[in-house]
Amino acid sequence: MTNEEILAQFGPREAMEYDVVVVGGGPGGLATAIRIKQLSAEKGQDVSVVVLEKGSEPGAHILSGAIMDPQALTELFPDWKERGAPLNQPVTDDAYIFLSETSGTRVPNPLLPPFAHNHGNYIVSLGAVTKWLGEQAEALGVEIFPGFTAAEVLYNEDGSVKGVATGNMGLGKDGEPTDNFQLGMELLGKYTVFAEGARGHLGKQLIARYQLDAGRDPQSFGIGIKELWEIDPARHQPGFVMHTAGWPMENDTYGGAFLYHLEGNKVAMGFVTGLGYSNPYLSPFEEFQRWKTHPRVRYYLENDAGEVTAKRLSYGARAINASGINSLPKFVFPGGALVGCDAGFLNVSRIKGSHAAIKTGMLAAEAAFDAIAAGRQHDELAAYPKAFDSSWLHTELNKDRNFKNWFKYGLAVGTVMNGFEQFVLRGHIPWTLHRDKPDHAYLKPAAECQPIEYPKPDGKLTFDRLSSVFISNTNHEENQPAHLTLKDASVPVSINLAKYAGPEARYCPAGVYEFVPDEAKGGNAQRLQINAQNCVHCKTCDIKDPTQNIVWVTPEGGGGPNYSGM
Secondary structure, rough: HHHHHHHHHHOOOOEEEEEEEOOOOOHHHHHHHHHHHHHHHHOOOOEEEEEEEOOOOOOOOOOOOOOOOOOHHHOOOOOOOOOOOOOEEEEEEEEEEOOOOOOEOOOOHHHOOHHOOOOOOOEOOOOHHHHHHHHHHHHOOOEEEEEEEEEEEEOOOOOEEEEEOOEEEEEEEOEEEEEEEEEOOOOEEEEEOOOOOOOOHHHHHHHHOOOOOOOOOOEEEEEEEEEEEEEEHHHHHOOOEEEEEEEOOOOOHHHHHHHEEEEOOOEEEEEEEOOOOOOOOHHHHHHHHHHHOOHHHHHHOOOOOOOOEEEEEEEEEEEEOOOOOHHOOOOOEEEEEEHHHHOOEEEEOOEEHHHHHHHHHHHHHHHHHHHHHHHOOOOOOOOHHHHHOOOOHHHHHHOOOHHHHHHOOHHHHHHHHHHHHHHHOOOOOOEEEEEEEHHHHHHHHHHOOOOOOEEEOOOOOOOOHHHHHOOOOEOOOOOOOOOOOEEOOOOOHHHHHHHHOOOOHHHOOOOOOEEEEOHHHHHOOOEEEEOHHHOOOOHHHHOOOOOOOEEOOOOOOOOEOOOOOO
C-alpha cells in the first residue's frame, strides 16, 4: 500500500504541536534543543521543543573518530567538566605519517599546519558525549522520542515546512499493514530544525525542493570505517593521536587513516576513503583491513613475537561530509533550518564536525527563539546564516576552504599546496578551488580500470564484513519493507554490473549488496540481493551509486546499529 492509501484507510494521524521540532538527536540537534531551553529559562518565556531520534537512544547511531574541539561545548555549558561530560582523555601528542607499503615517514611537529595540531582537544567516544547531551537536554525539559524516525516532511499550503511525520510501524515486507500496525504521528512546529547528520534523508529532499544548493559546489563525501580495540597496556599511549596518508591508497585517491589512544587501554582506529574515487573495484572496507597490516599500525595490536594480542570490541561505518564551505547549501528555508552535517559544516582539514554541529545548533536555536518571542512562525530564520557569517566557525571553515580540492591533483600536490596556504599565506587565501561534479560521477567503467585483489582476512587482525557487522549490534525487524529502495529494479544488473562490475558489492561496508545467480533465469544470469538487515545506516550507497538508483529511506524506528563505546 502507498502512504496515501494507508492514510485513507487508517488516518488521520495523531498530531502533537510544539514550538520547535528537532529531527535528529546527535550533537547538533541536542545543542539546538538545549540552547532553546536555556534561553527559555533566561528570558522567562516557555518555548516547547521535541527531539526525534531514530536510534534506540541518543548516541546509538553516532559514529566518529573522534577528536573533539571543546570550544562550542564550552559556549553551551561553560561548566561541562563539573557536569561530568565524558571528555576524559586530552590529546598529548600528534603524529602525521606518510606511509609507503613497508615503512613510514613522520612529519616533524613544527612543520604541521595549524589545522593538524590537537593541543587542547580531547579523544572521545562521541556516542557517550551524545548520550550525556541527551541527559542534559531532558534535565532542561526537552522531550526526546528515541526510536522514532522522521519519515516525511509536512508542508503548509504556502509551501513552508509545517513539521514532520514519523514512520508507520508494523508494515510487512510487502508494504501491507500487519496485526501490529501503528500509524505514524505528526509533530508540528512553528519551526523545524533538521539535524540528521551527513546525507540526511529529509535534508536531501529539502535541499532539492527549495534548490538550496543552487550556485554551490556539489557536496563531496567520504566513508569512514572504524573499529574499537582493547590493546596491551605496554603498547598504550594515552592521548596519542596518529594520522596517516599514502599506502594503501593510490596517489590519485583521496583518503587517510587514524589511530587514537583513548583511556582504559582502548584505541579507536579507522579509515576514510573519499567517495569521489574512480576505480569501481576499490573496496573502502578492504582498504581499511589492509591498512591494519602495516608495521606502523599493527605494532599496537601485537606483542614482540608478532602475535595479535589486542581484542576488537566494536565496528561501524558512516558517511562524512568532505567539501567544506564551498559546498554549503543555503541552510534556512520557510519554516526550518539545517544544522551540523545535514548541511555539511564538518571541517575536513581538521577531521572534526561535532564542534561545528553544536555551534550551528546553538545559532539556529537563538534565531528560532527570537522569532517565536516576536510572534513569528513558518518564515525564514535569516538571523541564523547572518550569525554564522560573523562567527568563529565561518572563519575556521573559510581559511581551509580549498583543503579537499587540492587533493584532486594527487597526494603530493595536495600536501604542498595546503602547507603553502596555511604556512605562507596563513589562511588569507586569494583564490578558491571549485568542484564540478558529485562523487558518483567520478566512477569509471570497469573496462578502464585495473581489478584490485585483496588478501583474505585472517580473523585476528583483519576481518570480513559479516563478522564486523555482528559486533556493530545492528538489528532490523525482519518483517518490514526494505529501507534500501531501487528506482528501477533492472538497473543494478543492466548498468551497474554490466558497465561498472557491480560496485555496490564493494563500496558497502556491511555486506548489504551482493550479486547472486538468478535462478528464475536459469542460474547463469545475476540478480542483486539486498540484505537490508545488515545496514549500518552509513548512506554510502545513496551517495556512490553511479546511476543514483538506490535511495535510502527510513526503516522502522530503533532499527540499525547500537554502537557501544564508539
